[in-house]
Amino acid sequence: MTPLTLYEKLWRTHVVRQESDGTALIYIDRHLVHEVTSPQAFEGLRLAGRSLWRKNSILATADHNTPTTQQTVIADPVSRLQVDTLDANCARYGLTEFPMGDHRQGIVHVIGPEQGATLPGMTVVCGDSHTSTHGAFAALAFGIGTSEVEHVMATQTLVARPSKTLRVQVDGQLPLGVTAKDVALAIIAKIGTAGGTGHAIEFAGEAIRGLSMEGRMTLCNMAIEAGARAGMVAVDQTTLDYLRDRPFAPRGGEWDLAQAYWRTLHSDEGALFDREVVLDAGAIEPLVTWGTSPEMVVAVGGRVPDPALEPDLTRREGMLRALGYMDLSANMPMTDIWIDKVFIGSCTNSRIEDLRAAAAVLEGRRIAPNIKLALAVPGSGLVKRAAEAEGLDRIFMAAGFEWRNPGCSMCLGMNDDRLSAGERCASTSNRNFEGRQGTGGRTHLVSPQMAAAAAVAGHFVDVRDYLPHHQRTA
Amino acid sequence: MRAFNSINGLVVPIDRSNVDTDAIIPKQFLKSIRRTGFGPNLFDAWRYLDEGQPEQDNARRPLNPDFVLNQARYQGAEILLARENFGCGSSREHAPWALEDFGIRVLIAPSYADIFFNNCFKNGLLPIVLPETVVDGLFHEVLTQAGYRLHVDLQQQRVVTPSGVQHEFVVEEFRKYCLLNGLDEIGLTLRHADQIRAYETLRAQQEPWIFGVRS
Numbered sequence: 148m149t150p151l152t153l154y155e156k157l158w159r160t161h162v163v164r165q166e167s168d169g170t171a172l173i174y175i176d177r178h179l180v181h182e183v184t185s186p187q188a189f190e191g192l193r194l195a196g197r198s199l200w201r202k203n204s205i206l207a208t209a210d211h212n213t214p215t216t217q218q219t220v221i222a223d224p225v226s227r228l229q230v231d232t233l234d235a236n237c238a239r240y241g242l243t244e245f246p247m248g249d250h251r252q253g254i255v256h257v258i259g260p261e262q263g264a265t266l267p268g269m270t271v272v273c274g275d276s277h278t279s280t281h282g283a284f285a286a287l288a289f290g291i292g293t294s295e296v297e298h299v300m301a302t303q304t305l306v307a308r309p310s311k312t313l314r315v316q317v318d319g320q321l322p323l324g325v326t327a328k329d330v331a332l333a334i335i336a337k338i339g340t341a342g343g344t345g346h347a348i349e350f351a352g353e354a355i356r357g358l359s360m361e362g363r364m365t366l367c368n369m370a371i372e373a374g375a376r377a378g379m380v381a382v383d384q385t386t387l388d389y390l391r392d393r394p395f396a397p398r399g400g401e402w403d404l405a406q407a408y409w410r411t412l413h414s415d416e417g418a419l420f421d422r423e424v425v426l427d428a429g430a431i432e433p434l435v436t437w438g439t440s441p442e443m444v445v446a447v448g449g450r451v452p453d454p455a456l457e458p459d460l461t462r463r464e465g466m467l468r469a470l471g472y473m474d475l476s477a478n479m480p481m482t483d484i485w486i487d488k489v490f491i492g493s494c495t496n497s498r499i500e501d502l503r504a505a506a507a508v509l510e511g512r513r514i515a516p517n518i519k520l521a522l523a524v525p526g527s528g529l530v531k532r533a534a535e536a537e538g539l540d541r542i543f544m545a546a547g548f549e550w551r552n553p554g555c556s557m558c559l560g561m562n563d564d565r566l567s568a569g570e571r572c573a574s575t576s577n578r579n580f581e582g583r584q585g586t587g588g589r590t591h592l593v594s595p596q597m598a599a600a601a602a603v604a605g606h607f608v609d610v611r612d613y614l615p616h617h618q619r620t621a
Numbered sequence: 622m623r624a625f626n627s628i629n630g631l632v633v634p635i636d637r638s639n640v641d642t643d644a645i646i647p648k649q650f651l652k653s654i655r656r657t658g659f660g661p662n663l664f665d666a667w668r669y670l671d672e673g674q675p676e677q678d679n680a681r682r683p684l685n686p687d688f689v690l691n692q693a694r695y696q697g698a699e700i701l702l703a704r705e706n707f708g709c710g711s712s713r714e715h716a717p718w719a720l721e722d723f724g725i726r727v728l729i730a731p732s733y734a735d736i737f738f739n740n741c742f743k744n745g746l747l748p749i750v751l752p753e754t755v756v757d758g759l760f761h762e763v764l765t766q767a768g769y770r771l772h773v774d775l776q777q778q779r780v781v782t783p784s785g786v787q788h789e790f791v792v793e794e795f796r797k798y799c800l801l802n803g804l805d806e807i808g809l810t811l812r813h814a815d816q817i818r819a820y821e822t823l824r825a826q827q828e829p830w831i832f833g834v835r836s
């Protein structure tokens with residue numbers, strides 16, 4: 148038999164119908180729904196008089212508009228209407244929803260895996276580009292637009308064309324202080340934000356196998372920032388250990404059956420990829436973005452690049468515009484960049500491990516006086532509970548952080564948490580686009596521990612100088 | 622969906638690469654539960670000098686005179702000429718909705734982000750990929766010739782410049798068919814309902830946990 152890639156295995160299992168033009172109708176196993184990209188889809192169904200194909204494929208939650216200071220009212224009437232509309236649609240169609248205030252509510256990409264609603268071998272879609280996150284479980288997971296949301300609701304399928312495959316292999320072990328976030332940024336720095344366009348990425352290699360599920364989710368989350376709709380990691384013991392006993396995961400005899408199948412979800416020896424990229428984990432350093440695209444990134448010990456040295460004209464213009472927007476000058480050391488706000492959260496870095504890593508840096512320290520606001524926002528109600536049970540909330544608050552309720556928060560300014568014009572933020576989110584965190588706001592993407600260290604210093608610093616003693620000597 | 626066949630449209634150039642969907646339609650406008658009305662807020666942060674809010678009277682806002690969409694020579698443009706990786710970032714379909722609502726029918730660029738590219742077809746927009754050198758040439762022409770128009774013919778899969786130069790483009794058969802006829806993809810898929818049900822029966826034997834009701 149021809150050796151297959153993981154992607155090919157997942158694709159083949161889901162083809163309902165192959166068309167002669169190369170497209171196929173593929174079956175969707177899990178459909179995650181949030182308030183921003185679903186109202187027009189529900190309305191479309193209603194207008195056409197269509198019903199939902201398989202209601203139990205859907206898990207819904209409100210996350211983008213929900214406030215993080217309290218969970219009873221949404222002050223902005225436009226935001227409130229959007230969340231109310233989701234609640235009403237879920238009630239009307241009898242869908243499983245974790246509404247605002249439910250202890251399981253949270254960012255859709257955090258709660259899917261946490262509930263075991265994301266499982267290996269599944270196709271997972273959501274009207275949200277960071278659906279790539281779920282590929283960490285060897286699922287074929289990708290973001291779709293609202294018309295496609297409606298299409299999945301009505302037919303449980305999508306019309307698609309197979310992607311090309313790209314294996315990103317990260318060999319060796321990650322140095323201390325270097326996280327999955329840095330790996331993601333390093334990959335984007337290497338292949339560019341359009342490097343993965345048209346491809347599904349499989350992350351492989353020793354460094355990836357060494358990552359926890361949280362780390363793998365961070366990595367797959369940012370596959371879309373490399374242009375790839377889907378990122379994925381093969382199943383191993385780490386995957387199975389994470390999923391066992393999750394509420395939506397199979398149990399008993401079904402678990403055994405599932406487990407046996409899931410263990411086949413890896414690329415076969417000798418499988419051919421359309422492209423391969425190899426990175427050396429040992430060479431990756433803690434990274435900070437300096438511009439308005441995730442590929443504009445350098446090591447924290449480095450300097451803001453000089454556009455004058457960029458031969459490509461369009462790129463040079465882009466760099467100049469980014470430096471202008473970010474109010475930075477070429478060649479300045481990254482550690483000279485002072486910040487106003489710190490945001491630890493988002494579907495990239497708001498899981499328990501992220502909060503632990505940040506808290507380890509903050510323990511016994513205070514944020515610098517120039518920091519106007521430092522937010523710690525758990526990805527879900529359950530992450531929040533777990534963190535509180537470990538006392539992480541007390542560490543954050545003692546350091547001067549605000550400990551908030553779950554939601555997308557300052558990842559994008561749709562709720563009350565945002566940057567004002569000109570403010571500069573160390574953020575663990577995934578996009579540093581102009582205005583993303585608030586009109587005129589300036590975003591620097593970093594890992595959770597880098598954000599924590601920057602909060603303490605007031606400017607970017609190398610987290611390796613701030614790691615707790617036992618970690619440094621470990 | 623509105624059908625598309627051919628147009629002879631005014632071209633507006635957006636000379637930046639990696640234009641993301643946050644730039645095409647900023648996040649505050651995503652709170653709408655409607656599909657229409659996004660046109661006035663297309664490229665909001667670049668187009669206006671103040672910060673836009675949903676449900677605002679956009680006619681009274683200060684315009685940024687430097688932004689191309691505000692320049693007299695590009696008023697009424699139906700074709701947007703863009704650089705590589707146009708539409709990167711979020712999956713928001715509000716981006717093509719805003720472009721469509723504004724009056725854009727065709728995009729021309731060397732490349733697009735995947736989700737955005739897909740979303741265009743669902744909304745009667747035709748995203749055309751032409752080689753970088755060709756796009757470069759078109760940028761040069763549109764910037765130097767006022768009132769520059771292109772003829773775009775989907776049936777023939779051709780872009781024709783005012784001087785008669787023809788550029789062929791590729792488009793998937795199925796997408797072309799849907800776009801030419803303004804067809805609703807859901808209706809087309811539901812013709813295969815039996816096949817979908819048969820697939821489910823088979824899959825349920827192999828992976829029953831996918832179909833089980835659980836909570």
Ligand code: SF4
Nearest residue numbers: 277493494555558559
């Ligand atoms: S946390 Fe940010 S990137 Fe993730 S789903 Fe929410 S808004 Fe999107």
